Amino acid sequence: MSTQDMNNPFKGALDFDKEKEVEKISNGIKAALRDRVKRRGLVVAVSGGIDSSVSLALSVEALGVNKVYALLLPERDSSGETGDRGLELVKHFGVEYEEKNIASTLEAIGCYSERDAAIKRVIPSYNDEWKSKIVITGGLDGQFNHFLLVAKAPDGTMHEESLRLKEYMQIVAATNFKQRIRKTLEYYHADRLNYAVVGTPNRLEYDQGFFVKNGDGSADIKPIAHLYKTQVYAMAEHLGLPESIRNAPPTTDTYSLSQSQEEFYFALPYQKMDVALWALNHGVKAEDLAVELGVTPEQAEYVYKDIEAKRKTTASLHLKPQLMEQVKEIQV
Amino acid sequence: MAIREELRDYVLDNYLFTDDQSKLKDDDSFLETGILDSNGVMEVIFFLEDEYGVAVAQEEMVPENLDSISRIVSFVEAKNG
Numbered sequence: 242m243s244t245q246d247m248n249n250p251f252k253g254a255l256d257f258d259k260e261k262e263v264e265k266i267s268n269g270i271k272a273a274l275r276d277r278v279k280r281r282g283l284v285v286a287v288s289g290g291i292d293s294s295v296s297l298a299l300s301v302e303a304l305g306v307n308k309v310y311a312l313l314l315p316e317r318d319s320s321g322e323t324g325d326r327g328l329e330l331v332k333h334f335g336v337e338y339e340e341k342n343i344a345s346t347l348e349a350i351g352c353y354s355e356r357d358a359a360i361k362r363v364i365p366s367y368n369d370e371w372k373s374k375i376v377i378t379g380g381l382d383g384q385f386n387h388f389l390l391v392a393k394a395p396d397g398t399m400h401e402e403s404l405r406l407k408e409y410m411q412i413v414a415a416t417n418f419k420q421r422i423r424k425t426l427e428y429y430h431a432d433r434l435n436y437a438v439v440g441t442p443n444r445l446e447y448d449q450g451f452f453v454k455n456g457d458g459s460a461d462i463k464p465i466a467h468l469y470k471t472q473v474y475a476m477a478e479h480l481g482l483p484e485s486i487r488n489a490p491p492t493t494d495t496y497s498l499s500q501s502q503e504e505f506y507f508a509l510p511y512q513k514m515d516v517a518l519w520a521l522n523h524g525v526k527a528e529d530l531a532v533e534l535g536v537t538p539e540q541a542e543y544v545y546k547d548i549e550a551k552r553k554t555t556a557s558l559h560l561k562p563q564l565m566e567q568v569k570e571i572q573v
Numbered sequence: 574m575a576i577r578e579e580l581r582d583y584v585l586d587n588y589l590f591t592d593d594q595s596k597l598k599d600d601d602s603f604l605e606t607g608i609l610d611s612n613g614v615m616e617v618i619f620f621l622e623d624e625y626g627v628a629v630a631q632e633e634m635v636p637e638n639l640d641s642i643s644r645i646v647s648f649v650e651a652k653n654g
Contacts, residue, residue, distance in 0.1 A: 378631070385611050385634045403631065406612075406619040554610040 255471045259479040270303035278461045280437035282308035284430045289326030296441040298480040311338035314423045318497040356415035359408045370395040374496035380508040380547035420456025437461035443470045450555020469515040517544045577646045599642040
């Protein structure tokens, strides 16, 4: 897959033959549906981000436009821009789609009220007119990862507070309703159409557990889980995705204040995280990674440790339900 | 009860589901042995804050202070002067 230089282990590390990769994924999708999943099409929830867009494109590539159903599922905190890009994408491919705003469902189930109750324990004057996000910190400095609440008051004043675990966990748990309600709708349409559901994590997200169990982590197939994010962008270009999607910065589109993925979860921007993950996977020494990333050897070591810590912390997200005794007749 | 014993009981009860003291050594690294992951460490910090009123500053959230019973006890004792 790569054309590496012996003197520079990073040279060409993430290069790959995109045409061959499209063919491999396309064949893999068809084989999975035919031989194991036993469904005749695919449901893809499209956020307007690069991963779901490339997943949609690959689904269309594999099965044709008539066997793919797209969903646009915005809620109160979604940015209008991501919605516009999602719409542009489904129109670009001409796939059948439905747009459904899930805000009222989320409101009914307590997503916003439970989240805001936790935020108010940290910032008592917080209300509906404020915007907020969670920011991760510590991993790059050798500290345990911990979290800050960043909130913007209606008058534009920014507030930043350390989050205690209890509040952090409640905010995240409430916010996870978003991914889980979306998945419920994806499976409704999959059941209705006898289709399978596509999960859209890239390798960085899959490896580092950047997904919600039984939310966006739930799927029948995950066609790009082996591709580094840099490679997903390369695929987007190769597959001719609209420029607006290819040029948009990655965002979680989950909190009301604009939030990059590295603010919320990853220690570094995705380009550097890709390089670090690749380097760790290929046994590259931290000092060589440091040179490539332009950080100190100590920081490179912390990045490695952070990757390994996240793998450990999120390992259970990948687990199937644990049985107390093997049911030998059921082999999957 | 001294902090060492309370902490030991907390970790044994909540993460190892046992009261068998031999299952946890004071110098066992939580992370290396897999007894706790980083979320578990955050819960221990929460426990320290709640039970002992120890405020753990951002820069103090490092394995050197928090990655074993012994390290936590030393850290808390140093904080309390």
